[in-house]
Amino acid sequence: FPTIRDTQESIDKMKQLLESATLSAGKL
Incomplete structure (x- = not known):
């Protein structure tokens, strides 16, 4: 199990x- x-x-x-995805989407 992961700790x-x-x-x-x-x-x-x-x-x-x-x-980062939100920032990239905001630049579009």
């Missing part, structure tokens, strides 16, 4: 991807 730290890191990565 709490691994889960938190993956959540942070997903947040970064969402933020």
